[in-house]
Amino acid sequence: MSNEPTADLLNRRRFLSVAGLAGAGAVLPTIAQAGEAPKPDPLITEVQDWNRYLGDGVDKRPYGVPSKYEKHVVRRDVSWLTASPESSVNFTPLHELDGIITPSGVCFERHHGGIAEINPADHRLMIHGLVEKPLVFTMDDIKRMPRVNKVYFLECAANSGMEWRGAQLNGCQFTHGMIHNVMYTGVPLKLLLDEAGLKPNVKWLMLEGADSAGMNRSLPIAKALDDVLIAFAMNGEALRPENGYPLRAVIPGWQGNLWVKWLRRIEAGDQPWQTREETSKYTDLMPDGRARKHTFVMDAKSVITNPSPQAPLKFKGRNVLTGVAWSGRGTVKRVDVTLDGGRNWQAARIDGPVLDKSLVRFYVDFDWNGEELMIQSRAIDETGYVQPSKDELRKVRGVNSVYHNNGIQTWLVRGNGETENVEIG
């Protein structure tokens, strides 16, 4: 029998409540008793309400939201991580998504002073410092400039940061959910800088937000002139307030903290500012007590999103394993998957667009006979960088560097389909 459900309900209930996710999972299919004559499915033999009665008319949902049966697909936080919800983070439900685009409403949030609510008519962008002509732009000005559309991932440098000392959080939403991938519409920063006219000695820019954290970061000028965008739209509509409405920086492939939201000011200078977010935070403490700074690029990384602790295997026989991979250094060239804890690997099937500094989606379609699996994925990017194991990373960096944990993730799939975040040795 190939579609026999394998997890027993009690176990699963207990498991879900341990993970703090009771009610979030799907309902298990009922078990067909062997030997019984198959009964016709009443969902087919009886006329259903939605088949008889009229549904909502067109004006009921002027801005559509997902089906009421998708209510469990939400961002979640881990409240003990931070002191207050205004300086905190929640996580993208990666295990509920497919393809490469993250729907705007479930893009993870990280704020340092809450969500600034700004009327675009009241928003200004100032460019000053070492420029020929300090300028102020309105949103209208910015929307009159030539614009481009680009899909990029944004990963918080602290994504997976809780996992340095071993398996901690039971779900890819929590271990890997500080990432999203959307299409931005915006103006190349270079165009704005050209309007102000950079002085020849400019080496760094400082970007600053209009929120109550006044988030400020230093950005090397070479990156600013290369592929940085000043974006006003994501996924075809205005940015969401959580993501910096009405204007944010897009710094492709580099750590999320640099992507200043509610962007209101750019100052040109000849040295970095050493702001709190590039000294106290977002520096990587090494075992010798010194710390790396300016670790901007996000190394190649991947994670299997299904199966995963929040999305256990439910059936023997045919199954789809899927996940996402990305690299801050360019495109993903290949993703390898192992089912036996790294003894043997196979190249996964990448499907969908493969774009510069964007998520790619990968699949392994496989048959499962109920044996225990230790599943992992490893990304390889166009520069030949191969996603390392967690132990390989710890060998260089110890366990106190907080940021840039791109080590290979292991999920243990038990015989009943239950899946757990584990560390293997």
Next chain:
Amino acid sequence: MSRSVKLATAAALGVVMIALLPVVSGAQQKQAKASVEQPAPKPPVKLGLGRPALPEEIQAWDIDVRPDGQGLPPGKGTAKLGDAIFQEKCTICHGEFGEGVGRYPVLSGGLGTLKADRPDKTVGSYWPNATTVYDYIRHAMPFGSARSLSNDEIYSLVAYILSMSDVIKDQDFELNEKNLAAVEMPNANGFYEDDREVSEKQFWKANPCMKDCRAAPKVIGRAMAVDVTPDNKAGPKVD
């Protein structure tokens, strides 16, 4: 009217054709390559958008402070004065002695712990520049009432926080725009530029192993055994 006449008229009227505008840099086009060919980027031409920023406007927003002291406003303060302001405006979250209430950041202690199993990264133990304390408080503190402190109050608060880790020892020492940048922090030399492409060059591998790569793996740690339920205060911390 023929097409060429129309174009000539448009040009005569000073209508700038979109094709003349600069579009995107080379790297901008990298992503486009995957889908369609793009015309080569044009040399920069001013768009003439935006208006000059007035000196008063720049002054109102230009609140950043650099390690060389650029941006420090005129003003002065002492740790003694800062103590009083801190007790009034900061202790509710950071504690009377900067020890941190609940999960709010700790502002004191931590000296000499950077190599420890559990390092304490504080202003005194970790921050390389004293100017950053000024820049940060001026931007973001007190949390929930940003931009409410006077320049003098911030000098005093910086002096007080630096006195918590003995960077400033004399409670009456006057900190001002002329001497703040010269204050030396204990961990000033504790940072170096990102060197991953050298120190981690082993992660660039030509032929990663595909078959019989290791001995049978064993589970040595489990998330469910750690059991960090979402309201467990003892859990790990995100920065």
